[in-house]
Every structure is written in C-alpha cells, then in structure tokens.
Amino acid sequence: MAEIDSGITEPLISVTGVTKHYLRGSETVRAVDGVDLSLYPGEMVAIVGPSGSGKTTLVNTLACLDTPTTGSVRVNGVETRDMSEDELVSVRRGFFGFVFQKFYLLPTLTVAENVELPLLFLRRPASRRSTISLLESLGLSSRTDHLPRELSGGQMQRVAIARALIVKPRVLIADEPTGSLDRGTGEGIFDLFEDLCQQGLTIIVTTHNLALAERAHRMITLEDGKIAREESKGSQRS
Amino acid sequence: MLAETHLFGFFALAIKNLLRRLVRTILTTIGVALAVAVAVSLAGFVNGYKTAISRSIDLLGFQVMVMAKGCPYEAATMMLKGGTGLLYLPMSTFDQVSTDKSVSAITPVFIGVAEKEQTSIREDAASSFIVVSGINTQSFTEMKPWLTFQSGEGFKGGRWFSDGETREVVLGYEVAEYEQRKVGDTIELSITPAGALAPKSHEFNVVGILARTGTQDDGTVFMPLARAQEIFNRPDQITLVGAKLREFSTAAIRQFEERWLSLPEVQIVGLQQVKSTLLSLVGTAQIMIGAVAAIAIIVAIIGVVNTILMSVYERTGEIGIMKAIGARRSDIFELIWYETLALCIGGGITGVVIAFLGSGIIEYLLRRLIDVGVQGDLVSISPAIMGLSVGSTVIIGFFAGLYPAWRASSMRPLEAIRSGE
Numbered sequence: 001m002a003e004i005d006s007g008i009t010e011p012l013i014s015v016t017g018v019t020k021h022y023l024r025g026s027e028t029v030r031a032v033d034g035v036d037l038s039l040y041p042g043e044m045v046a047i048v049g050p051s052g053s054g055k056t057t058l059v060n061t062l063a064c065l066d067t068p069t070t071g072s073v074r075v076n077g078v079e080t081r082d083m084s085e086d087e088l089v090s091v092r093r094g095f096f097g098f099v100f101q102k103f104y105l106l107p108t109l110t111v112a113e114n115v116e117l118p119l120l121f122l123r124r125p126a127s128r129r130s131t132i133s134l135l136e137s138l139g140l141s142s143r144t145d146h147l148p149r150e151l152s153g154g155q156m157q158r159v160a161i162a163r164a165l166i167v168k169p170r171v172l173i174a175d176e177p178t179g180s181l182d183r184g185t186g187e188g189i190f191d192l193f194e195d196l197c198q199q200g201l202t203i204i205v206t207t208h209n210l211a212l213a214e215r216a217h218r219m220i221t222l223e224d225g226k227i228a229r230e231e232s233k234g235s236q237r238s
Numbered sequence: 239m240l241a242e243t244h245l246f247g248f249f250a251l252a253i254k255n256l257l258r259r260l261v262r263t264i265l266t267t268i269g270v271a272l273a274v275a276v277a278v279s280l281a282g283f284v285n286g287y288k289t290a291i292s293r294s295i296d297l298l299g300f301q302v303m304v305m306a307k308g309c310p311y312e313a314a315t316m317m318l319k320g321g322t323g324l325l326y327l328p329m330s331t332f333d334q335v336s337t338d339k340s341v342s343a344i345t346p347v348f349i350g351v352a353e354k355e356q357t358s359i360r361e362d363a364a365s366s367f368i369v370v371s372g373i374n375t376q377s378f379t380e381m382k383p384w385l386t387f388q389s390g391e392g393f394k395g396g397r398w399f400s401d402g403e404t405r406e407v408v409l410g411y412e413v414a415e416y417e418q419r420k421v422g423d424t425i426e427l428s429i430t431p432a433g434a435l436a437p438k439s440h441e442f443n444v445v446g447i448l449a450r451t452g453t454q455d456d457g458t459v460f461m462p463l464a465r466a467q468e469i470f471n472r473p474d475q476i477t478l479v480g481a482k483l484r485e486f487s488t489a490a491i492r493q494f495e496e497r498w499l500s501l502p503e504v505q506i507v508g509l510q511q512v513k514s515t516l517l518s519l520v521g522t523a524q525i526m527i528g529a530v531a532a533i534a535i536i537v538a539i540i541g542v543v544n545t546i547l548m549s550v551y552e553r554t555g556e557i558g559i560m561k562a563i564g565a566r567r568s569d570i571f572e573l574i575w576y577e578t579l580a581l582c583i584g585g586g587i588t589g590v591v592i593a594f595l596g597s598g599i600i601e602y603l604l605r606r607l608i609d610v611g612v613q614g615d616l617v618s619i620s621p622a623i624m625g626l627s628v629g630s631t632v633i634i635g636f637f638a639g640l641y642p643a644w645r646a647s648s649m650r651p652l653e654a655i656r657s658g659e
Contacts (some may be wrong), residue, residue: 065562065652085650086567093564104559104655108254120247121564163563 001156011074012036012171013062013204016186018055018071020225023187032068036157043168044193044203046216051234054225056175056204062204064092065172071213092124093160097164101176103149105163111135112144113163134162144216154185161192165201172196177211248569252576253547263581266545270631271592273538277531278593278599278619278627286522286618288517295513297453299382300480302491303336304498307505318409321463324349326475331501335479335615340494342484345381348372349477350470352427353437354417366415368427369458372466372476375401381480384457388447392420396446401462407442412456414447421447429461431471440469539586540639544576546642557646558654567647574643575636582635586628593627607614 020032032054039045039062047055060066061073064080067088073080076093084090105114115135116126122216135141137157148156157177174193178186190212193203197217207217213219221229256263306325332346350370375398379385386397388411399406409419417427423444442461448458467473468476485488488510495506549555557570565573597617604616 060652089561089564089566092562097560098559100655101561104555106556106559108258109251117560117565119567120244120251121560121569124246167564 001237010040011015012041012076014038014074015062015068016072018058018061018068020054020061020066020071030193030225032061035071035222035225035227036226037062037220038100039171039202041202042197042200043218044197044205044216046213046219047206047222048208048210048213048219049222049228050059051208053222053223055165057224057225059173059175059204059206063096063098063171064088065098086149094167095170097161097167097169097172099157099160099164099174101179103148103153103160103174103180105156105159107148110145110147111140111159114148114159115166118167124167131162131166134166135159138162143226152185153181154188157181157185157189158192161189168176168202171202171204174203174210176206178207178209186212248423248573249576249580249621250340252573252580254554255573255575256580259549262545262548266541266581267585267588269541270538270582272630273531273534274586274627275592275596276534277482278590278623279597280527280531281615281623281627282593282597282617282619283600283604284520284527285620285623286616288520289522289618290616292513294324294517295509296451297382297384297451297455298480298509299337301482301486302480303493303507303509304331304479304501304504305477305508306483307503307509311585324351324477324478326472327479327504329474329476331504332476333478334501335481335498338481338494338497340483340485340490342375343380343482345374345377345480346463346470346476347378347478348466348467348475350429352429352459354428369454370427370429370466370470371458371460372463372470373460375399376643380602381482382455385451387450388414388449393447394421396421396448399445399460399462401464403462404465404468405441405443406445406461408446408448408449408460409444410456410458410460411450413459414444419444419447421445425459429469431469433471437468442451477497480485535634539582539634540584542578542635543638543642545581546574546639547645549577550574550623550646551643554649554654554657557649558651558656559648560649571643574646577637578639578642579632579635582631582638586631586635589631590624590627591621594624594656 003030015035015037018032018035018037021029022029022031034187035058037058047058047111049055057066058172063231064075064083065088066071066172067073067083071081076095078091080088080091107202109117109206112128112131112135115131119126132141132144135144138161140155140162143151143155148159155178161172161174161177172193181189186209193205197203203216207212207213218230218232220227221231304326304327308325329346332344336342336344348371350372352368354366354368377598379398387393389396396408398408407425409417410427414420417425421444424441425444426437426439426441430437442459448455463476467475481494483494488508491508491510493508495508497507498504560570560573561567597619601616
C-alpha cells in the first residue's frame with residue numbers, strides 16, 4: 001500500500017452512525033448500516049466488497065449525492081444531514097470530483113468541452129490552455145477535439161478524470177472506475193490516482209479488484225452495509 | 239471551448255443537444271415555422287386587405303355617391319370594382335344634385351360592361367369583360383386630379399378625349415397591359431345595348447393610357463359620357479353621381495342625404511360608411527382567421543413540448559451527471575428552457591421568412607382563386623407583424639419550456655443517473 005503523510009488530524013469528511021435504508025416493496029433494505037468513517041486530506045481510500053454490500057451507497061452519501069437515513073455526515077466541518085438538494089449542490093460543487101464506471105461523457109461535446117463542462121456550472125471562466133495542459137498530463141493532448149465515441153474505454157475514463165479534476169476538487173470520488181476497463185488500463189488509472197494523491201488530492205475509490213485496492217492507503221471492506229474490515233498501511237482491524 | 243460566458247455556454251450546449259437529433263429538431267422547427275408562417279400570412283392578408291380597401295376607397299375621389307337604391311354591399315362593390323348587375327338613375331338626378339350648395343365638385347358617371355374581343359395575347363390572365371366608364375372629362379378629372387397619362391415609348395401624346403367625340407377612348411393601365419395597346423392603337427369592344435339580344439362591335443381609337451393608380455380605374459375603359467349612353471342604349475341615364483362636399487363631416491353627409499333621399503329610388507352612400515362596412519366585414523373574417531392561426535400555433539407548441547420532453551427522458555442519465563458535477567436545478571432548468579426557446583425562435587424566424595417570401599405566391603393565388611375586389615398589395619407583412627410574430631413565439635416558447643424544464647430540473651442526480659443506465 002502507498003505511504004501517507006503522518007501528522008494529519010482534521011478529517012475532510014467524517015461520518016458517524018450512518019445508515020441508509022430503502023424500501024423495496026414491503027421489505028426494508030439496509031444498504032448502509034451504521035458506518036463510522038473519517039477521511040483525511042491526501043489519502044487514498046479503497047472501498048471493496050461484494051456486489052450489494054453498500055459501496056456505492058456509502059460513497060454517494062459521503063459525496064453528498066444522497067442523504068443518510070440516520071447518522072451524521074460532516075464535509076469540511078459542515079453537517080450535511082438535513083440539507084436540501086440545492087444546499088447539497090452548494091457543498092459538493094468544486095469540493096468533489098466524480099468519476100463513474102460508465103464515464104458519462106456528453107456525446108455531443110468534444111473531449112475539451114466535456115472537461116470544461118463543470119466550469120460552466122460553477123460560473124468559472126474556462127481557459128483552453130489549462131484544459132490542454134490537464135489533458136496533456138493525462139496523455140490525451142492529441143484527443144482534445146475528438147468526440148467521446150472516437151475514444152477507447154481507457155481514454156474516456158481519463159477524460160472523465162480530467163473533467164473531475166478541472167475544478168481542482170479537494171476530494172475525488174471514483175465509483176468502480178476500472179469496472180469497464182481491461183487490467184492494464186485499470187492499473188494505469190490507479191497509477192494516475194497515486195500521482196494525484198501525492199499532489200495532495202484525497203481519493204475515495206470503490207472497486208472489486210483487490211489487487212488495485214491494495215495500492216490505496218486504506219482499504220475498507222463492506223459486507224451487508226457494515227464495515228467488515230479496515231486495513232491500512234501496516235495494520236488491520238475488523 | 240463551450241463559451242466565455244455561462245449564458246452563451248448554456249446556449250451552445252442547448253444547440254448541440256438539439257443538433258443531436260437533427261431530423262427530429264428539423265421536423266419540430268418546420269412545424270413551428272409553418273404555424274408561424276400561416277399566422278403571419280393571415281395577419282399580413284388582413285392588414286394588406288384592410289389597407290387596400292381603405293386606399294381603393296380613398297382614391298375613388300368621391301366623398302359621397304348618389305346611386306340607385308340597392309344593397310349597400312353591392313354599392314360598395316360597385317365603388318371598388320365598377321360593378322355588375324348595374325342599376326341606373328335618370329340624368330336629371332345629376333342636374334338636381336348639382337344645385338346643392340354644399341357640393342364643391344360633382345361628376346356624373348355611366349358604368350357599363352363590354353365584352354372583350356378575342357385579341358389579347360393574355361386571355362388567361364384577364365376576365366372576358368371590361369368595365370366601361372362614360373365620363374365628363376372636366377368634372378371627372380377635377381374629382382381625381384392624380385390621374386396622369388403614361389409616358390415613354392408608345393405612350394407619347396396621351397390625352398383625354400373631348401366630350402363630343404365618338405371614337406376616342408382612354409385606357410386604364412391594366413387594360414392597356416392586358417390588351418397590349420398603346421397610344422394610337424385601336425381597340426374593339428363588344429357591347430350589348432339595353433333591350434337588344436346580341437352584342438354589337440365597336441372600334442375605338444386609343445388616345446391615352448393612364449398611369450397606374452392601384453384602383454378600379456386601372457381596369458376601366460373611359461369614353462365620353464354621351465357616347466357611352468348611346469352605345470349602351472341608355473340615353474339620359476347614369477349609374478352614379480360622385481360628389482365632394484364643401485364640408486366633409488358626418489353631419490354634412492347626413493344633411494346632404496336628407497335633402498336628396500326624397501328623390502325616387504335613390505340612395506346616398508358616404509365614403510366613410512362604405513369603408514367601415516367593408517372593414518367590419520374583414521374584421522369578422524379576422525376573428526376566424528385568428529382562430530385558425532391560434533390552432534396551428536397550439537398544435538406546433540404541443541409538438542415542441544413533446545420533442546423537448548422526449549429529449550429530457552432520453553438524457554435523464556446525462557442530466558443526473560450534470561447535477562453531480564455541479565449543475566444546480568436552475569442550471570438544468572435554464573438549459574432545457576433554452577432548448578425550447580431555440581426551437582421556437584428558430585421556427586418563428588423561419589416562419590416569418592417563409593411568409594415573407596411566400597406572400598407574393600399567396601397574393602397571386604388569392605387573385606386567381608377569388609375575386610378580391612381591390613387593387614394594391616393584398617398581403618402586407620409589415621415589420622410590426624414580423625416583430626410581433628417572433629415576439630409571440632418567444633413568449634409562447636417561454637411558457638412551453640416551463641414544464642419540460644421543471645421536469646428535468648426536479649430530477650435527483652442519483653435517480654437520474656440510475657434511470658439513465
């Protein structure tokens with residue numbers, strides 16, 4: 001596992017006693033069931049577990065895309081539990097960057113336009129030079145004016161990462177970012193995450209791939225919505 | 239780059255979304271364009287027709303007409319077209335009315351209908367009848383001082399006939415055009431005298447061709463009053479007496495009317511009365527026309543709402559992603575609303591252009607299909623109509639976009655992403 005700087009005390013995100021329950025017909029599904037977790041600046045945390053274990057629900061709650069049924073979610077010191085949809089947007093805008101398994105690039109926009117899209121919503125001026133510079137750092141400089149359909153899966157995922165990074169977020173949330181990619185491309189994505197972490201970005205990534213997850217500073221295993229194991233560099237606790 | 243400013247950025251994004259389903263966008267735009275084109279054309283027709291009626295009546299030169307009793311609408315038609323099914327007054331009516339001290343100018347007019355000899359090279363373009371007006375040149379031209387003769391090659395030396403002449407005629411602009419006649423040519427008219435069964439042919443010398451007036455005079459053959467009465471076998475008869483009053487007011491016309499209604503079988507028709515009668519008829523048609531245009535626009539707007547809603551459903555996942563990466567509800571609302579507006583504005587402008595370019599065709603068809611009864615432009619699409627149409631389309635687009643925009647902006651990001659998968 002990667003090394004993390006010592007001496008970090010204030011968590012960027014902390015959740016306490018978080019539960020998320022859904023109703024499926026008459027049955028209550030406990031997708032997340034009493035999770036306590038803190039995430040610190042500059043660390044990469046991998047969340048692993050079988051399908052249906054609550055990984056995606058947990059990261060969505062951490063990222064203010066969803067609100068918990070019970071429990072507390074503090075983002076950068078702000079309690080988000082009772083916030084409205086618009087208030088949650090205000091919290092996550094510019095603070096979180098999102099990467100999804102299916103990339104979700106807008107098919108009508110070029111690579112550069114897809115990357116600059118969040119700036120439009122944040123009312124920040126887009127600079128083509130900084131967009132190209134970011135794409136260069138991700139090995140996509142020759143693809144700036146291409147449409148998503150002209151890219152490979154790995155390239156599309158790197159465009160999605162560039163789109164997440166353009167707003168200079170504090171936290172990058174990546175939900176199964178390698179799920180649609182081959183092994184080599186998936187490793188390349190994790191190489192990139194390690195580089196970004198070293199530059200101070202906090203990364204939360206969910207994956208089924210244990211080999212990749214072990215490259216994170218911490219690996220949290222979820223089972224039935226609960227934290228079954230938490231492993232960090234040189235330690236393990238259940 | 240999407241754009242330097244968020245407004246243009248959103249608009250660029252909206253346009254790109256519309257271009258994604260190009261055929262659907264084009265079809266929807268065509269729907270709006272056709273509805274707007276119908277509305278603009280109909281508004282242009284009403285506008286043009288009203289103007290043409292007003293202009294035609296104003297250019298009659300008369301303020302009041304004394305004519306044989308009959309339907310006021312028929313009287314109005316006679317004023318505009320020269321009329322058919324004519325009724326006649328005794329010449330003494332003119333003599334009597336001439337003594338009225340409130341009259342500043344007065345002229346007797348005899349109107350008859352002649353059949354055209356088949357000499358025109360444009361038989362298809364004109365009716366087979368020509369209106370013949372018997373006039374007294376001095377009083378008639380005093381009433382219509384704007385009448386001038388055409389100049390240029392073939393029209394030189396144009397003049398009025400003298401009242402005692404029997405073979406000279408002056409042609410209106412359109413008669414000369416249709417019949418391809420110039421000054422010095424002859425024209426043959428076939429006239430059925432009153433009481434006779436068969437028409438009799440008469441040849442006349444063309445001594446002048448009038449410049450275009452945009453009135454019924456363009457389609458008239460003028461000849462001396464006495465000659466017209468003679469060849470139509472209606473001695474001492476006239477069709478109407480046109481008069482101008484010293485004081486032109488409703489009260490003056492009413493007093494004039496009261497004085498002369500005592501004459502047998504006479505009606506007094508005021509110019510304003512005719513104008514308001516015809517304009518009220520057009521106004522009635524305007525309501526129907528407005529209803530047709532409104533239905534066309536409502537159907538088009540339903541098409542727009544349907545298109546945008548379909549587009550929203552298709553892009554549910556994308557809308558979720560946009561919200562996840564920072565879009566507020568208001569951003570999504572704005573984006574979808576711009577798409578609706580773009581469709582409506584695009585359709586509105588296209589519709590106005592179609593209506594503007596097609597107005598000539600519409601006018602041609604209207605004149606071919608119906609007897610419109612007035613000269614001048616029938617379809618008049620003014621800048622005000624164009625501006626109002628595009629403006630209305632924008633306002634309608636504003637409201638049409640509200641529901642799809644609200645639907646899209648109300649989606650929660652996670653649910654939207656999941657349902658888009």
